[in-house]
Amino acid sequence: MTPETHARLTRLRHDLHQHPELSGDERETAARMTELLQGFGADHVLTGLGGHGVAAVFDSGQAGPTVGIRCELDGLPIQELGTHPYVSKVPGKGHLCGHDGHMAMVLGVAEDLAHQRPVNGRVVLIFQPAEETGQGAIAFRADPQFAKIAPDYVFSLHNLPGLELGAVELCQGSANCASRGMKIILTGKTSHAAAPQDGVSPARAMSELMLQLAGLGEGGALDSDFALTTVTHARLGEPTFGVAPGQAEIWVTLRTVSDARMQTLMTEAEALACRAASADSLEVEITYDDVFEACVNHSDAVSIIATACADRGVPFHSTETPQKFSEDFGQFGKGAKTAMFWLGSGQDHPQLHNPDYDFPDALISVGVDVFVAAIRSLNG
Incomplete structure (x- = not known):
């Protein structure tokens, strides 16, 4: 990723950070994602999945797997206490889990696909609503439109305070309680x-x-x-x-x-x-x-992420110990091979859902690199 691209995605992340919307109410955020994805030349952009969910399809027109990359749209009902210049402008609401950063990463993947489309199969970029309540992934998959994009593989990440900045942790088997x-x-x-x-x-x-x-x-x-x-x-x-x-x-x-x-x-x-x-x-x-429900990683999907990290020089280690906190990403494992991985936010970084938490912008390029490498390994 060029410094110019990283700077642009960082500015976008800061703008998203200032305008958080709660689970089920992500209307403006979804509209923003739709507009940007259309600008990146997605072949199809589906909206309204399971509420305000958005899916952008980049189709090669050739046979091959459908690979999904998933991020979340929603913020939290927490008053932000940060001091950075882009703090939330919405009283009592904040992007204090890093979903703004996750969206910026997946938009970075969209920009990469705009310049180098998949050689085979399809890539589906998933912007899921209502992760924080556990209702979003269920509703997204239950939407009749989901049949049009049903993926063979789905990858997602979550930033993780307490883990070295930019390092990846991969869990074999159960990833979240x-x-x-x-x-x-x-x-x-x-x-x-x-x-x-x-x-x-x-x-x-x-x-x-x-x-x-x-x-x-x-x-x-x-x-x-x-x-x-x-x-x-x-x-x-x-x-x-x-x-x-x-x-x-x-x-x-x-x-x-x-x-x-x-x-x-x-x-x-x-x-x-x-x-x-x-x-x-x-x-x-x-x-x-x-x-x-429990989030369980598939061994094939874990291997793909491990290889992607190695290819891009991203430090990672494998573990069999899941995270105590929960993730509705496990729903995508019903019908697809999935892997959720953890991207370190820094060992001394404020914890997720803390009022002074803020997503580290340095992670944007790392997340994009790993996702793109995983896509290229499956879709060319």
Whole structure:
């Protein structure tokens, strides 16, 4: 990548950074991507996939594999506290996970394809909505338009604070944990605070259940039996001194390495909730949100990324330890060979979702180089 191209993509990234949109509301960001992709001469640009998703197709017209490169459109509902001149202009919202940088990389791939089109097969550049909620990849793949671009391979990356700047980490097998948000509502009956015996309070069940849920999964080694349960929110009754509570709500995040272990953990957590409710004559309602299945890399796709890194002189190492945080990219592995890899943001860089996080611009050229090398190995 020339210094001029890197500077142009950096300016674009800074502009995207100033205008974040939340999951499901990425309308203007998607329109911007569509305009730019059309300018790079994509043969087809599909819009509205699974919400505001965009897909640009570069078709050689010859037989060969369809290779997808995926990035994310959405920002986060976090107030940015950075001091750089391109901080978010939208109060309470920020690109504090680096999706602005990921978009800049994939646009860099589009620019490369504009100058050197694939020799065989197709390349599909995927701009996915709603990654942060776990709903985007599911909706994107479920969209009827997806059948037109169904890929054979899909590659994606995520920048990773704590890893050496510009280095790649590749995971064999499970790359990201499965996770889901479990909401438990316990319902009894309110009463006057002077006569709590005349009501049915969920207070004891709630307090005991919070401890029991936390004890179900205490983390440890990231192996097949790994389980972590994190109570993230709790509410008891209403903020008043005159009413004994009649309802309680607990939110807990369940996290495992595999989908099979997740099913077991869900069964265990649901059983605890039902026993706690039954013991105190409470009704119980259980729902799930922010559902992420495990992200599992395919060995063939991992080999392609490893070779691409070697070809472009990008330092990398292989690991069998997945990341604890979740990614909905795993959905693309249903029907395609996929690999998610990690690109180091620096060992002392602010963590993802921190209010002072900012994507390192030096990574743009590295990501473009690895993606382009992977494409050339499959599509010429």
